[in-house]
Amino acid sequence: MSSPAPAFASSPNLSITSPRRIPKSRFTYKQLQQLKSYSTQTPLRVIAHVDLDAFYAQCETVRLGLDPAKPLAVQQWQGLIAINYPARAYGLSRHVTSTEALKVCPDLIMQHVATWKEGSEKWAYSADAFKEIATRKVSLDPYRQESRKILACIREALPRDLQRVEKASVDEVFMDLSAHVHSVLGERYPEVRGPPPYDDPSEYLPRVPTTVLDWKADALVETGEEDGEERDPDWDDVVMVVASEIVRDVRKAVFDKLKYTCSGGVAKNKMLAKLGSGYKKPNQQTVIRNRAIKHFLSEMKFTKIRMLGGKLGDEAVAMFGTDKVKELLDQPLDQLKRLGDDTGSWLYNTIRGEDHSEVNPRTQIKSMLSAKSFRPAINSFEQGVRWLRIFVADIFSRCVEEGVLENKRRPRTINLHHRQGAQTRSRQSPIPQGKPLSEDMLFDLAKNLLAQVVVDGRAWPCANLSLSVGGFEDGVTNNKGIGGFLVRGEEAKAMMSSGRSTISGGEPPAKRRRTKGNIKNFFGPPSDKKRDFDAARAVLMARQESTREEDTDDVEEEDSDEFGAPPLEEPEARPKTPTPENDLYLSSTPPSAQPQTIGSSEPPRIQNHDNPDLPQPQNLHQQSLDTFFCGKCNMRLPTSEKAEHDDYHFAMELSKEMRAEERTVPNMMAAAKHTPASKPSRGRGRPPGGRDEKGQAKLAFGRQT
DNA sequence: GTGGATGAG
DNA sequence: CGCTCATCCAC
Numbered sequence: 001m002s003s004p005a006p007a008f009a010s011s012p013n014l015s016i017t018s019p020r021r022i023p024k025s026r027f028t029y030k031q032l033q034q035l036k037s038y039s040t041q042t043p044l045r046v047i048a049h050v051d052l053d054a055f056y057a058q059c060e061t062v063r064l065g066l067d068p069a070k071p072l073a074v075q076q077w078q079g080l081i082a083i084n085y086p087a088r089a090y091g092l093s094r095h096v097t098s099t100e101a102l103k104v105c106p107d108l109i110m111q112h113v114a115t116w117k118e119g120s121e122k123w124a125y126s127a128d129a130f131k132e133i134a135t136r137k138v139s140l141d142p143y144r145q146e147s148r149k150i151l152a153c154i155r156e157a158l159p160r161d162l163q164r165v166e167k168a169s170v171d172e173v174f175m176d177l178s179a180h181v182h183s184v185l186g187e188r189y190p191e192v193r194g195p196p197p198y199d200d201p202s203e204y205l206p207r208v209p210t211t212v213l214d215w216k217a218d219a220l221v222e223t224g225e226e227d228g229e230e231r232d233p234d235w236d237d238v239v240m241v242v243a244s245e246i247v248r249d250v251r252k253a254v255f256d257k258l259k260y261t262c263s264g265g266v267a268k269n270k271m272l273a274k275l276g277s278g279y280k281k282p283n284q285q286t287v288i289r290n291r292a293i294k295h296f297l298s299e300m301k302f303t304k305i306r307m308l309g310g311k312l313g314d315e316a317v318a319m320f321g322t323d324k325v326k327e328l329l330d331q332p333l334d335q336l337k338r339l340g341d342d343t344g345s346w347l348y349n350t351i352r353g354e355d356h357s358e359v360n361p362r363t364q365i366k367s368m369l370s371a372k373s374f375r376p377a378i379n380s381f382e383q384g385v386r387w388l389r390i391f392v393a394d395i396f397s398r399c400v401e402e403g404v405l406e407n408k409r410r411p412r413t414i415n416l417h418h419r420q421g422a423q424t425r426s427r428q429s430p431i432p433q434g435k436p437l438s439e440d441m442l443f444d445l446a447k448n449l450l451a452q453v454v455v456d457g458r459a460w461p462c463a464n465l466s467l468s469v470g471g472f473e474d475g476v477t478n479n480k481g482i483g484g485f486l487v488r489g490e491e492a493k494a495m496m497s498s499g500r501s502t503i504s505g506g507e508p509p510a511k512r513r514r515t516k517g518n519i520k521n522f523f524g525p526p527s528d529k530k531r532d533f534d535a536a537r538a539v540l541m542a543r544q545e546s547t548r549e550e551d552t553d554d555v556e557e558e559d560s561d562e563f564g565a566p567p568l569e570e571p572e573a574r575p576k577t578p579t580p581e582n583d584l585y586l587s588s589t590p591p592s593a594q595p596q597t598i599g600s601s602e603p604p605r606i607q608n609h610d611n612p613d614l615p616q617p618q619n620l621h622q623q624s625l626d627t628f629f630c631g632k633c634n635m636r637l638p639t640s641e642k643a644e645h646d647d648y649h650f651a652m653e654l655s656k657e658m659r660a661e662e663r664t665v666p667n668m669m670a671a672a673k674h675t676p677a678s679k680p681s682r683g684r685g686r687p688p689g690g691r692d693e694k695g696q697a698k699l700a701f702g703r704q705t
Numbered sequence: 706g707t708g709g710a711t712g713a714g
Numbered sequence: 715c716g717c718t719c720a721t722c723c724a725c
């Protein structure tokens with residue numbers, strides 16, 4: 001409100017005991033007002049960070065209705081991924097195996113995380129999950145669900161129109177309490193509410209009308225000096241007190257309603273608030289008053305600061321020979337800039353307690369991923385596809401929770417990551433936006449992507465697969481939009497794809513979506529098919545050539561001659577054995593359908609098109625007449641799909657060969673062990689000088705704006 | 706779009 | 715430590 005304040009640069013910005021009467025605040029009316037708009041600049045700003053204590057462990061304690069005082073750990077296969085505080089008293093921490101933990105603490109309750117079992121529709125808690133690492137995948141869904149509840153509870157505990165909450169992770173939340181506190185101050189101290197004297201926002205606030213602030217039971221970070229605010233509280237201290245009360249209320253609400261304890265931090269920015277919440281745990285909160293920042297930070301290792309816990313922090317340590325903030329404070333900006341200009345500036349400010357990043361009110365995620373590391377590695381397309389089924393079920397159910405079905409949000413792309421030995425590859429494709437998102441659609445896309453990876457090069461043994469969807473965007477009201485146009489388009493598509501298969505039976509690679517003329521898509525447009533196929537095969541063989549000698553770990557190493565050979569023949573020349581089971585893996589339609597009858601009935605086939613509305617009438621007829629017979633699956637198909645169809649069989653051959661050699665693989669890991677670890681050991685390795693684009697880029701991210 | 710890197714737990 | 719998940723960036 002009021003007019004744009006004149007820049008208040010004139011008056012000495014200190015407790016003006018000017019007319020030696022009423023000393024004033026260091027803060028102005030304007031700065032107080034800025035709280036309302038969550039300004040990141042006002043020195044009165046106040047941020048809270050709330051961190052659930054040993055979250056996964058608490059989830060299990062709550063879910064099982066156990067006594068929270070009993071030691072409990074959350075198990076994932078042989079390892080422990082969360083230890084509650086009673087168990088930590090035994091010296092337990094992560095990195096210990098379940099058996100080791102039991103030796104130390106025989107009474108330890110170990111609860112395995114929920115898992116998806118192959119073939120099941122939903123994750124579940126299973127008593128012997130840890131024995132079945134080969135057939136199950138971890139699900140963190142229970143924790144995400146609890147996380148949502150807690151977040152909702154926190155929001156309910158805050159005034160609807162004066163809250164700004166950021167979900168920082170599954171168990172962490174930032175809150176910008178500025179506006180809320182501002183309103184409380186207005187009620188509690190009417191003298192600062194009104195218009196400033198002379199209507200001048202640059203006027204300093206009156207002094208805090210009380211002498212001693214009531215900090216209740218909060219942990220206050222000491223200032224390290226004699227001068228306490230007991231004698232001289234200012235408005236920033238009051239703001240902290242109020243915020244601290246709010247945080248206490250929030251924590252109480254979470255506990256009363258959901259029985260979760262958490263720790264809190266209150267400070268002027270996110271960085272400090274987060275450090276505060278970790279300062280004393282569990283179930284406590286810490287306030288870092290502005291006057292305590294210097295003391296608080298200087299005693300700290302800077303590697304505790306967000307974004308400095310990793311490589312960047314290590315580099316700084318190596319560069320300046322210390323991990324202490326205090327000693328880094330001696331380094332001039334120029335020196336810090338050896339880490340990169342932006343990084344250096346960011347670091348310079350950060351260790352001085354400056355962080356103007358805003359609390360981002362987003363609650364919604366941008367992508368979601370489902371993954372598994374395979375021990376031992378998997379060795380066939382079929383195996384991979386079976387995992388894809390689980391990944392898709394996982395992801396789809398989470399999409400549903402995100403409101404995908406209600407059309408609130410939906411992902412735009414799907415991405416498959418694959419790791420084989422040291423190298424990883426990934427393929428992604430757009431998710432067709434026309435029709436409703438379905439599990440089957442995702443499954444088809446995923447299989448397609450895996451097929452691309454498989455065809456593209458050495459894929460087995462595969463040590464890790466992950467499927468993710470991303471590019472979430474707010475839901476567009478499906479259908480309806482362009483007066484029936486879309487609807488008719490959908491109908492036409494249905495006719496041509498699924499509808500057709502109803503009529504003609506479920507044949508293998510028929511109803512593939514066309515991702516534009518894009519090169520690599522395994523089921524891409526017919527026109528490019530043959531060329532792509534040849535290219536893929538060439539790449540494949542090239543890879544095998546080039547990797548043969550360097551790979552000490554991949555023993556067996558198929559006779560690549562034979563490996564590359566089969567695809568060279570024309571499919572028609574291959575054995576006539578029908579392989580209906582193959583359908584399973586490239587089409588979501590059950591293979592059982594009616595392939596045999598198809599072979600004889602020769603269904604009219606037409607080409608798929610993304611946009612059936614485009615002119616192409618005559619083609620429809622012609623192509624349906626132009627067919628070839630595939631002896632491998634006993635079917636007649638349109639010639640326009642021959643290349644695509646060949647690829648289909650190629651992929652199947654590929655996977656079969658891999659499956660065959662699968663049995664020879666088991667002990668290859670042993671062979672891999674001995675390879676001299678030439679890797680730069682992430683801990684100490686002095687980073688090369690070339691650092692920078694990365695550092696700077698990181699900064700752009702790290703410090704917001 | 707792909708592949709890699711970083712980071713938090 | 716190994717695993718899971720998320721995000722961002724250079725090419």
